[in-house]
Amino acid sequence: MNERDQHLQSLAEIRQMMERSSKVLSLSGLSGVSAGLVALAGVLLARWIESRFSSDELVMAFVADAVCVLILALALAAVFSARMANKKNLPVWTQTLKHLLLDLSVPLGAGGVFCLALASARSYALIPGTMLVFYGLALVSGSKYALKEVRYLGMTQLVLGCMALFARGQGLTLWAIGFGVMHIVYGVWMYVRYEK
Numbered sequence: 368m369n370e371r372d373q374h375l376q377s378l379a380e381i382r383q384m385m386e387r388s389s390k391v392l393s394l395s396g397l398s399g400v401s402a403g404l405v406a407l408a409g410v411l412l413a414r415w416i417e418s419r420f421s422s423d424e425l426v427m428a429f430v431a432d433a434v435c436v437l438i439l440a441l442a443l444a445a446v447f448s449a450r451m452a453n454k455k456n457l458p459v460w461t462q463t464l465k466h467l468l469l470d471l472s473v474p475l476g477a478g479g480v481f482c483l484a485l486a487s488a489r490s491y492a493l494i495p496g497t498m499l500v501f502y503g504l505a506l507v508s509g510s511k512y513a514l515k516e517v518r519y520l521g522m523t524q525l526v527l528g529c530m531a532l533f534a535r536g537q538g539l540t541l542w543a544i545g546f547g548v549m550h551i552v553y554g555v556w557m558y559v560r561y562e563k
Contacts, residue, residue, distance in 0.1 A: 395451040395557070396562055398446075398447040399551070399553045400554035401447060402440040402550045403548065403553075406546035406550060407543060407548075408436075410543040467513060470511075473505075474505035475501060478498060478502065482497055493538075495538035495542035496528045496532035496533075498528070498542065500529065502528075502545075506518070514561070520550075524545050
């Protein structure tokens, strides 16, 4: 190996170290796929709830469904991401991950409060679009700490959310596309591109 090749190899190693310290690289594509599958299962359950419960019980049943979807999706994301980090000898809990979670939590928290306000005003048709918009904002906000595909996923969620706000009869369908289908597409892409 000549001197030029050694310098190029050194530069490549420095770049890799810098990327590891500035980006969360342990987000698994399988967590995206699992989140999408859980979201689609949640939509199927919501459709079933709609046909079985009285209008008085619907809100609580939908809230229980949404909470279960959120908890299961987060748990699976944590498991798959920790597994990938261990496989690649990457630390799981880093300063960059803390920054990413903080950037995600501000729009998500505000969106959650706004959705509660919509629910208390009985503006249920606006909730799916609002969830997509705030989730998209969270992803765009946190994307500086993740791979570029997270930003694209966020922009897609924003577009679907804006559509759902105006196509109110299609809110749950667009929610299923955003949280379900798009997470599966994103997860498969990430898995094939970065993990395989």
